[in-house]
Amino acid sequence: MFQCKGRAVLIPFFAGLWLAFGCSESEQRAESSAPAPTPPVAAVPAADAATAQAEAEKIFSERCVTCHGANGAGDGPASAGLVPKPRNFQDTAWQQSVSDEYIEQIVQYGGAAVNKSPAMPANPDLMSKPAVVAALRVKIRSLAK
Amino acid sequence: MSKRHSNRLRGGVSALALAGALACGPGGDQALQPAAATGTSASVAALMKERGLSEADVNAALKTYMPTGKKDDYYIFSSGGQSGQVIVIGIPSMRILKYIAVFTPEPWQGWGFGDQGSQDVLAAGDRRGMVMRWGDTHHPNLSETNGDYDGQFLFIGDKANARMAVINLTDFATTQIVANPILESDHGAAFVTPNTEYVIEGSQYPTPLGGAYAPIEEYNEKYRGAITLWKFDRASGRIKPEESFAIEAPPYMQDLADAGKLDSDGWAFVNSFNTERAHGGNLEGQPPLESGASQNDMDYLHVVNWKKAEELFKAGKTVAINGFPVIPLETAAAEGILTFVPEPKSPHGADVTPDGKYVVVGGKLDTHATVYDFAKVKALIEAKDYVGKDPYGVPILDFQKSIKGQVELGLGPLHTVFDDKGNAYTSMFVESKIAKWSLSEMKLIEKLPVHYNIGHIAAAHGDTVKPQGHWVVAMNKWAIDRFADVGPLLPQNFQLVDVSGPSMQLVYDLPIPLGEPHYTQIVAADRIHAIDHYSPVGSNSLSHEKDPQSVDGGQERIERREDGVHVYMTQVRSHFTPDTIRVKQGETVHLHMTNLEQAKDATHGFGISSYNIALSLEPGEHDNVTFQADKAGVFPFYCLEFCSALHLEMAGYLIVEPTSPKLAETPKRTGGRS
Numbered sequence: 001m002f003q004c005k006g007r008a009v010l011i012p013f014f015a016g017l018w019l020a021f022g023c024s025e026s027e028q029r030a031e032s033s034a035p036a037p038t039p040p041v042a043a044v045p046a047a048d049a050a051t052a053q054a055e056a057e058k059i060f061s062e063r064c065v066t067c068h069g070a071n072g073a074g075d076g077p078a079s080a081g082l083v084p085k086p087r088n089f090q091d092t093a094w095q096q097s098v099s100d101e102y103i104e105q106i107v108q109y110g111g112a113a114v115n116k117s118p119a120m121p122a123n124p125d126l127m128s129k130p131a132v133v134a135a136l137r138v139k140i141r142s143l144a145k
Numbered sequence: 146m147s148k149r150h151s152n153r154l155r156g157g158v159s160a161l162a163l164a165g166a167l168a169c170g171p172g173g174d175q176a177l178q179p180a181a182a183t184g185t186s187a188s189v190a191a192l193m194k195e196r197g198l199s200e201a202d203v204n205a206a207l208k209t210y211m212p213t214g215k216k217d218d219y220y221i222f223s224s225g226g227q228s229g230q231v232i233v234i235g236i237p238s239m240r241i242l243k244y245i246a247v248f249t250p251e252p253w254q255g256w257g258f259g260d261q262g263s264q265d266v267l268a269a270g271d272r273r274g275m276v277m278r279w280g281d282t283h284h285p286n287l288s289e290t291n292g293d294y295d296g297q298f299l300f301i302g303d304k305a306n307a308r309m310a311v312i313n314l315t316d317f318a319t320t321q322i323v324a325n326p327i328l329e330s331d332h333g334a335a336f337v338t339p340n341t342e343y344v345i346e347g348s349q350y351p352t353p354l355g356g357a358y359a360p361i362e363e364y365n366e367k368y369r370g371a372i373t374l375w376k377f378d379r380a381s382g383r384i385k386p387e388e389s390f391a392i393e394a395p396p397y398m399q400d401l402a403d404a405g406k407l408d409s410d411g412w413a414f415v416n417s418f419n420t421e422r423a424h425g426g427n428l429e430g431q432p433p434l435e436s437g438a439s440q441n442d443m444d445y446l447h448v449v450n451w452k453k454a455e456e457l458f459k460a461g462k463t464v465a466i467n468g469f470p471v472i473p474l475e476t477a478a479a480e481g482i483l484t485f486v487p488e489p490k491s492p493h494g495a496d497v498t499p500d501g502k503y504v505v506v507g508g509k510l511d512t513h514a515t516v517y518d519f520a521k522v523k524a525l526i527e528a529k530d531y532v533g534k535d536p537y538g539v540p541i542l543d544f545q546k547s548i549k550g551q552v553e554l555g556l557g558p559l560h561t562v563f564d565d566k567g568n569a570y571t572s573m574f575v576e577s578k579i580a581k582w583s584l585s586e587m588k589l590i591e592k593l594p595v596h597y598n599i600g601h602i603a604a605a606h607g608d609t610v611k612p613q614g615h616w617v618v619a620m621n622k623w624a625i626d627r628f629a630d631v632g633p634l635l636p637q638n639f640q641l642v643d644v645s646g647p648s649m650q651l652v653y654d655l656p657i658p659l660g661e662p663h664y665t666q667i668v669a670a671d672r673i674h675a676i677d678h679y680s681p682v683g684s685n686s687l688s689h690e691k692d693p694q695s696v697d698g699g700q701e702r703i704e705r706r707e708d709g710v711h712v713y714m715t716q717v718r719s720h721f722t723p724d725t726i727r728v729k730q731g732e733t734v735h736l737h738m739t740n741l742e743q744a745k746d747a748t749h750g751f752g753i754s755s756y757n758i759a760l761s762l763e764p765g766e767h768d769n770v771t772f773q774a775d776k777a778g779v780f781p782f783y784c785l786e787f788c789s790a791l792h793l794e795m796a797g798y799l800i801v802e803p804t805s806p807k808l809a810e811t812p813k814r815t816g817g818r819s
Contacts, residue, residue: 062678063744066717077682078741080699081715081722112790121718121747121789 048131056135063123064136072143084117089143103137205652208643211238219605220673221618221665222285222299223639228660229280231301231312236605236616236667239641239655247310247319248280248303253785254318255750255761259736259770262687263319270308270322273356281305284335284401284664287314288379292339292406292501292610296672298382300344302334309335309346309375313382315676316763320687323384326469327354327371327391333402333415339610343374343451344384345404347415351396355467364424365536370394371471372402372415372449386469390458392482393474395537396422397445398438401494401560404451406610407501409519411452414495414504416488420444420535439510443487443544445535446495446506448522454482478538484526485535487544489515494560494601498569498584499610503549507558507571513551514558514571514580516587522547550587554580559600560664562607564644565614572602572619579619579642581649593649595619595640596627603665604644613669617642617649620662628656637661677745679765692767694737709733709771716749716762717741718789721782724797730777730804736770738762750785753799759785777803 061070067082069075072089079086087094105113108127111120126133193203211217217235220242225232229249233242248270250257257267257278268276280303288298299312307328311321325331325346333347348370353359359367376388397417405412423437431437454472457463457480463470477483489508496505504517525531525547531540557575564570568590571580577599578592601620605613621638628636636656643650679686683695696713701722704711710728714721714736728734740749740762751760751768755776760768784795 061743063747066682066741066743077698078715078717081701081717081720110790118789118791119718119720121744 049135052129052131052135053138055129055132056139059123059126059132060136060139067119072140082117082119086120089140090145092144095141095144100137100141103140104133107133107136107140201650205643205650208650209237209239209641209653211235211240216670217242218670219616219667220670221603221639221667222287223620223657223665224282224285224301224660224663226283226660226662227279227281227305229282229303230660231282231285231299232657232659232662233317234639234655235670236618237641237652239639239653241655243317244659245312245317245319247282247301247312248277248306248308248322250278252759253761255759255768256319258760259756259758259772260760261769261771262685266319266322266687270303270306270310270324272306272308272324277303277306277308279305280308280310282310282660282663283332285666286335286337286344287666287668288341288377289337289339289609290341292410294606294609294666294668294672295341296668296674297379298341298377300335300337300377302331302346304330304332304334304349307331307346307348309344309384311377311382311384314673315689316679316686317675318686321383323375323386325373326467327356327471328352328373329356331373332400333372336402336404336413337377338404338413338451339406339410341377341379343389343455344377345402345413345451346373346375347399347402348372348394349398349400351398354393354471355469361424361426364396365422368396368424369474370396370399370417372399372413372447374451374454390454390463390470390472392449392454392472392477394447394477394483395474395535395539399447400492403495403497403504403608405497405501405519406499409497409501409504409523411450412519412523413449413451414497414517415447415449416444416492416495416506417447418444418491439491442490444490444492445485445539445541446488446492446504446517448484448486448526448542450482450484450526453480457482474537474539478534478540481526481540483539484522485539485541486517486522486547487541489513494571496561496563496608499563499612501610503584505561505569505571507560509557509559509574511558512553512555514554514561514569514582515551516549516584517547518549521549552582552587552589554582554589555592560602562602562604562617563612564604564607564617565612568644570602570604570607570617570644572599574598574600574622577621579617579649581644591649593642593651595621595642595651596623596638596654597625598622601664603667605667606669607667615643615645616667617644618665618667620665622661624656627654631658677764678743678747679763680743682741682743682765683739683767684765686763686766686768692737692739692769694769695767696737696739698741709735711735711737714738715741716751716784716795718747718749719784719791719795721751721784721795721797726797726799727802728774728799729802730774732774734770734772734774734799736772737767738770739767740764747788748786749788749795751782752785753782754780756780756799761785774799774801777801 066078067076067086074086074088110122112118219236221234223232231245246254246256256263282301283304285301287294307325313320328348329352330349331346332349336345351368351370371391373391375384398419400416402415419438421440425434427433488506489511491510492506492508494507506515525542532543533541555576559572559574561571577597581590599619600622603618605616619640624635624638636658639655641653683691685692702713742764747764749762780799
């Protein structure tokens with residue numbers, strides 16, 4: 001009934017489908033109430049890493065600075081009304097006390113996910129962007145004094 | 146990304162190809178196909194069978210389906226009809242992206258529910274001192290540079306109240322409404338000149354200009370139409386009424402308009418109907434308006450030399466009507482600013498071709514699209530080669546000498562748009578079809594049924610100097626049997642048509658469930674540069690500059706002054722600071738509220754019970770509200786957007802202490818069992 005010549009055209013279509021399945025794990029995780037561990041970050045090509053870092057810088061300035069401040073001292077413009085105060089990333093003792101995975105988990109799932117202040121919001125759009133989450137973690141680490 | 150996605154679909158995925166793969170199934174090239182795919186192909190075949198889908202259906206679905214996270218290639222900006230709003234829709238998915246509040250208060254956007262900025266915009270569009278609470282948006286027009294959409298501004302007219310609005314396309318928000326000081330209704334509005342020097346607003350129903358009174362018996366002598374040219378200042382993003390003017394027109398009913406471009410730049414073309422000057426009176430021995438208005442075989446296409454009109458305006462050759470400068474009809478006629486060409490009766494669209502050489506007119510009660518040759522029209526005007534004058538002294542050109550020709554299309558040709566291959570697409574209201582025809586060969590190519598009673602039609606950049614083709618949207622006035630029943634008031638039906646192939650293909654039906662839209666424009670997504678937050682924090686959404694009353698974090702306070710209680714409040718996930726406001730009954734309360742967030746989508750709302758206040762504080766936005774706390778009691782306020790896991794907790798109280806101790810008593814409970 002149908003001609004098999006259409007198959008070649010379809011392969012990219014199904015390849016896209018396959019990629020979508022690849023993404024579904026993180027999407028399912030986003031919908032679940034209990035956060036899952038952060039997936040290990042695969043080695044990222046340099047160009048992609050630069051892109052991720054640029055995106056992380058932009059996100060940091062737009063989302064994080066409001067409470068944590070431009071230098072991460074926990075003194076952003078919205079910090080005045082917050083109890084408890086936003087985390088001071090310059091605090092070396094705190095930096096040493098937490099793992100990379102812990103920071104990445106808070107970035108993605110918010111403070112409530114680790115029994116910290118729920119005023120720290122989740123960033124659900126980053127759950128499918130591990131390279132950007134990693135770059136944000138690097139940014140946070142770089143603020144230690 | 147989305148372009149590539151779309152191109153891939155365009156490039157080859159057809160229903161036949163899909164079905165071919167389905168038939169190949171496990172026999173296909175296993176090395177290249179993921180295991181999941183073969184199972185999926187079988188399930189797609191099963192789905193097709195189960196849902197009774199044809200190959201054409203699957204093809205249409207593949208052309209329009211947008212996986213989550215993928216963005217559309219085009220924006221549709223649609224009028225929202227009597228909702229007074231503008232609807233933003235994506236192509237090819239036809240997902241509704243936004244309703245932009247324009248002439249009607251709209252609580253989600255905090256438009257007209259306490260926010261001083263939006264209330265000032267609405268108040269500026271008052272009619273005779275009354276703030277209008279609705280509008281009938283008709284024709285959206287995008288700002289243009291060199292005759293193509295530049296994606297910066299959108300203009301839209303309000304037919305019901307003769308008003309014009311400006312929408313800033315960085316934040317998709319209305320920034321200005323101007324009320325026409327001489328007209329009561331408009332229709333050919335808005336149409337921009339090729340570099341958005343002017344936004345044209347043509348009248349619809351003649352009245353004595355400037356809000357005056359005259360008995361209807363003096364219709365011919367005292368009633369008039371007018372073509373208003375609103376000066377637009379791109380730098381400030383505002384219409385400048387003080388640099389705007391109008392051209393008086395006879396009491397015919399002026400209709401759709403289009404500005405000339407390229408060869409016809411400097412000119413505008415406005416349709417009219419009712420050159421019979423009927424004005425109803427069917428209980429007074431007169432014919433009903435609509436039959437009185439359709440006696441003549443021809444009405445008049447108004448050919449307007451707006452560049453010359455601008456010179457006359459600047460030279461002061463105007464009279465002031467209700468304080469607005471108007472070039473009188475006799476001056477317009479004598480100076481060659483206004484010339485008529487006969488056009489088939491009761492026309493609707495006057496559409497300039499992309500090269501600016503021709504104007505296509507669809508006569509609703511005629512079977513043709515009439516193509517006027519601008520070079521011929523201009524030569525006749527320059528030679529003063531007239532066949533006569535109308536009762537007001539406006540010169541009339543010879544119809545046959547003015548046209549390139551007529552194309553027989555069928556019943557009810559209404560409005561025409563263009564693609565990138567030299568084709569024209571005309572909506573056929575009476576036939577419920579789109580007619581595709583060749584502009585160069587003046588020949589009908591194909592007709593496609595649409596459902597039903599198509600009014601306007603739009604194509605991607607289809608009324609610019611560079612149409613992009615591919616997509617056409619039919620704006621059908623009636624839906625009848627297309628959607629699940631929702632009572633006697635039915636939605637309209639927008640149908641997306643793929644015109645990229647040799648034959649037109651209907652690929653999607655979108656019900657429009659709020660107001661009856663009229664015209665739309667379709668612009669490539671890459672022309673739109675929208676912001677996702679206001680910066681700096683504390684920006685006024687009208688000026689996009691820091692509001693003088695904006696509140697920095699840590700500076701929240703309540704101050705009592707002579708003019709009332711000033712509350713300087715901030716919002717951040719998930720609290721208001723302050724969250725307790727204590728005032729005395731009768732005090733004037735001024736809320737100055739800044740959303741400190743800069744994160745995309747971190748909008749906070751502010752709603753307060755019993756005081757009719759609803760605000761939308763988008764990231765970085767500042768709003769001011771002033772109200773009288775005239776009702777004693779306790780009034781919760783809360784965030785209207787589900788901003789975080791603690792959204793429900795983002796709340797506070799306005800506590801209004803009664804002036805009379807009696808009011809402070811607990812209300813007596815009545816009824817119930819004793």
